[in-house]
Amino acid sequence: MLKIALLVLTTMQDGSVRVTLSATDDMVECEANRDAVTTILTGAGRPPILALCGQSDLRLTPFVHGMPESAETNRYRVDLVGETFTVTPLAQDAPCREVREGARRSYCARSGQSVVQ
Structure with a gap:
């Protein structure tokens, strides 16, 4: 079932990409969360690569603030x-290729969030 979610991509200290995906009740709440997160990250000198509201059928465990990068092991x-996103879980040994072709982009990312079954 599709649900509105906030997708945030940030750069970690080691240069890799972190993904967070947080479900919201509606688009208004999502956009408010996006604005708040973007303001906080930008104010800390680490603006997001992307912060986007959209629909997703993937559910992840809640984001935990302050998690060390070494714990960001889910791929x-x-x-x-364009403005549509898909987040796909990857096995630890699965290949991932980043793409930047016009409106189509793909990122290989890590997260401390895991899939909720």
Whole structure:
């Protein structure tokens, strides 16, 4: 079932990409959360690569603030076409190729969030 979610991509200290995906009740709440997160990250000198509200059928455990990068072990591929995104879980040994072709972009990312079954 599709639900509105906030997708945030940030750069970690080691240069890799972190993905967070947080479900919200509606688009208004999502956009408010996006604005708040973007303001906080930008104010800390670490603006997000992307902060986007959209629909997703993937559910992840809640984001935990202050998690060390070493605990960000879950792998995901994030595909974007225009303003639409798909987040796909990856096995630890699965290949991932980043793409930047016009409106189509793919990121290989890590997260401390895991898939909720």
